[in-house]
Amino acid sequence: MRHSASLANKVFIQRDYSEGTTCKFQTKFPSELESRIERTLFEDTVKTLNNYYAEAEKIGGQSYLEGCLACATAYLIFLCMETRYEKVLKKIAKYIQEQNEKIYAPRGLLITDPIERGMRVIEISIYEDRGSSGSSSGSSSVSGSTAR
Amino acid sequence: MKNCEYQQIDPRALSVSPLSVQSHTEKKEQRPRRKWEVFPGKNRFFCDGRIIIARQSGVLPLTLGLIVVTCGLFFAFDCPFLVEHLTIFIPVIGGVLFVFVVTSLLRTSFTDPGILPRATPDEAADIERQIDTSGSSTYRPPPRTKEILINQQVVKLKYCFTCKMFRPPRTSHCSLCDNCVERFDHHCPWVGNCVGKRNYRYFYSFIISLSFLTSFIFGCVITHITLRSQATKGLVQAIQESPASVVELVICFFSIWSILGLSGFHTYLVASNLTTNEDIKGSWSSKRGADDSGNPYSYNSIITNCCVTLCGPMPPSLIDRRGFVPPDEAIPAASASEIELPPFATKNDANMCTQSTKDVLERMIHSSFEFNGLCPPGTPKTTPLVLEVSSAAAPTAEPSPPAGCSRQHPRRPALCPPFSRSNKSDSLHSINPAFRLASPSPSLSRSTLILGDAPDISFNQLH
Numbered sequence: 001m002r003h004s005a006s007l008a009n010k011v012f013i014q015r016d017y018s019e020g021t022t023c024k025f026q027t028k029f030p031s032e033l034e035s036r037i038e039r040t041l042f043e044d045t046v047k048t049l050n051n052y053y054a055e056a057e058k059i060g061g062q063s064y065l066e067g068c069l070a071c072a073t074a075y076l077i078f079l080c081m082e083t084r085y086e087k088v089l090k091k092i093a094k095y096i097q098e099q100n101e102k103i104y105a106p107r108g109l110l111i112t113d114p115i116e117r118g119m120r121v122i123e124i125s126i127y128e129d130r131g132s133s134g135s136s137s138g139s140s141s142v143s144g145s146t147a148r
Numbered sequence: 149m150k151n152c153e154y155q156q157i158d159p160r161a162l163s164v165s166p167l168s169v170q171s172h173t174e175k176k177e178q179r180p181r182r183k184w185e186v187f188p189g190k191n192r193f194f195c196d197g198r199i200i201i202a203r204q205s206g207v208l209p210l211t212l213g214l215i216v217v218t219c220g221l222f223f224a225f226d227c228p229f230l231v232e233h234l235t236i237f238i239p240v241i242g243g244v245l246f247v248f249v250v251t252s253l254l255r256t257s258f259t260d261p262g263i264l265p266r267a268t269p270d271e272a273a274d275i276e277r278q279i280d281t282s283g284s285s286t287y288r289p290p291p292r293t294k295e296i297l298i299n300q301q302v303v304k305l306k307y308c309f310t311c312k313m314f315r316p317p318r319t320s321h322c323s324l325c326d327n328c329v330e331r332f333d334h335h336c337p338w339v340g341n342c343v344g345k346r347n348y349r350y351f352y353s354f355i356i357s358l359s360f361l362t363s364f365i366f367g368c369v370i371t372h373i374t375l376r377s378q379a380t381k382g383l384v385q386a387i388q389e390s391p392a393s394v395v396e397l398v399i400c401f402f403s404i405w406s407i408l409g410l411s412g413f414h415t416y417l418v419a420s421n422l423t424t425n426e427d428i429k430g431s432w433s434s435k436r437g438a439d440d441s442g443n444p445y446s447y448n449s450i451i452t453n454c455c456v457t458l459c460g461p462m463p464p465s466l467i468d469r470r471g472f473v474p475p476d477e478a479i480p481a482a483s484a485s486e487i488e489l490p491p492f493a494t495k496n497d498a499n500m501c502t503q504s505t506k507d508v509l510e511r512m513i514h515s516s517f518e519f520n521g522l523c524p525p526g527t528p529k530t531t532p533l534v535l536e537v538s539s540a541a542a543p544t545a546e547p548s549p550p551a552g553c554s555r556q557h558p559r560r561p562a563l564c565p566p567f568s569r570s571n572k573s574d575s576l577h578s579i580n581p582a583f584r585l586a587s588p589s590p591s592l593s594r595s596t597l598i599l600g601d602a603p604d605i606s607f608n609q610l611h
């Protein structure tokens with residue numbers, strides 16, 4: 001089945017700094033997605049992502065060991081070994097892809113991996129089916145263009 | 149007539165239009181660019197993006213030179229005597245320290261300090277929309293700060309006009325490198341780079357190992373001269389026999405004070421989980437009152453603070469230097485740079501100022517004279533420009549010659565609408581070759597975005 005979709009709008013989930021500079025995203029449900037996806041699904045996705053990032057940035061025995069080992073080898077060990085952070089980032093990329101395929105794409109949404117946006121935002125693109133609506137976005141969130 | 153009207157960026161204007169597909173096919177022969185080639189900050193890249201360094205390498209060659217020369221003199225003139233009279237371990241220890249110092253220094257200089265990529269046009273538009281939800285048409289710059297609570301303490305986040313985003317906590321914009329850097333400590337000219345989240349541990353190990361190295365060499369040279377003067381029964385004669393030692397002595401003597409002082413200062417910063425920037429500004433000093441202050445990032449334990457800062461997990465580089473620029477973002481930027489604000493002229497209001505940065509306004513005033521008279525019939529609807537480029541160009545017109553093996557391709561795409569004036573494009577592109585790549589200037593990029601929203605005069609055919 002072929003249907004063309006055009007990018008209608010983008011929603012940005014900002015970072016939540018209430019616990020410091022660790023990477024965490026706000027779980028507040030944006031109003032633009034209200035008609036598109038269930039709140040629980042969205043919140044699950046964001047919470048899982050937050051957990052992944054917390055795991056990547058966790059300070060504890062393993063991260064200290066990695067740090068000390070790296071220092072002792074004059075950081076040459078990173079030439080052959082992947083850091084734990086990078087391993088978790090790969091897991092995140094896979095998770096996002098899977099979520100896109102199973103949950104978001106069927107609803108006309110697409111999540112962009114935060115790493116591609118400098119870990120500042122989770123960008124969710126909203127697509128409109130071109131056949132169904134004549135022009136682009138009827139989304140209510142696009143506030144007044146004043147140039148008319 | 150309003151000269152300056154604050155316009156919101158309409159996200160609809162940023163979507164890809166069918167017209168850009170035409171130019172797509174013409175662009176196919178152009179090779180894919182790596183993201184470092186279109187990087188908007190003032191950094192230089194070597195080895196195809198693997199190595200990043202600040203624009204001015206500053207005193208880095210001097211630092212390296214001093215270290216190498218001093219150690220070279222040490223190994224050549226002092227070590228033979230000391231090995232003979234004392235132990236073989238002296239050059240061994242010296243060698244190990246030297247290797248540590250040089251690798252830490254090179255790591256600090258060539259690592260991305262934690263640069264935050266600039267906000268994409270969509271993000272910038274979204275932020276502006278959020279802070280200007282009243283939709284008023286009077287000129288009003290976005291508010292500069294946002295207050296948030298971190299560990300029950302109020303922290304102000306500032307809006308960065310260059311990077312078009314609210315800076316995360318502890319992030320600061322380095323004017324020398326023109327980037328926002330996470331956990332910004334300071335810009336070190338000796339190292340030729342900013343010191344931030346990702347290279348602070350290398351910087352710290354550099355100064356600590358350098359302290360050890362200078363103290364070690366100092367001690368060894370003193371021992372050498374003492375032993376020699378005992379053997380030859382005269383200090384002057386000892387010095388005459390080994391003049392290099394005096395050179396080393398002088399260099400070490402003067403550097404020891406500063407290096408040891410710096411090491412002590414940074415040890416204090418590490419133990420209290422502060423940055424130089426915060427310490428100098430007194431962000432968390434207790435002069436404001438005990439309940440208000442206090443570092444919200446500290447773990448209140450010296451050992452934990454040290455471990456977190458120095459041995460914590462290593463975050464990845466966010467700027468993805470070696471990634472490829474997506475072709476659909478690169479192409480419209482080409483056409484945008486081509487068109488150079490002709491949509492501007494189609495507006496009935498002659499001069500539209502689009503956003504709030506002061507320098508952009510100034511540039512608008514200078515270049516507004518050149519925009520009249522351009523009237524392209526088929527302006528493509530504006531599309532998201534290449535990633536990190538929708539922001540201010542360098543305020544000073546300072547063309548930088550490419551250095552090392554960094555290459556900055558002149559952005560002169562094959563597609564060249566007949567109406568564009570090359571002399572004007574040259575003047576607009578003269579700011580910095582690096583910016584030629586994706587966007588002539590922020591004023592232009594902004595206005596093209598905004599004019600995508602313009603009444604359907606020129607844009608009907610694009611839908």
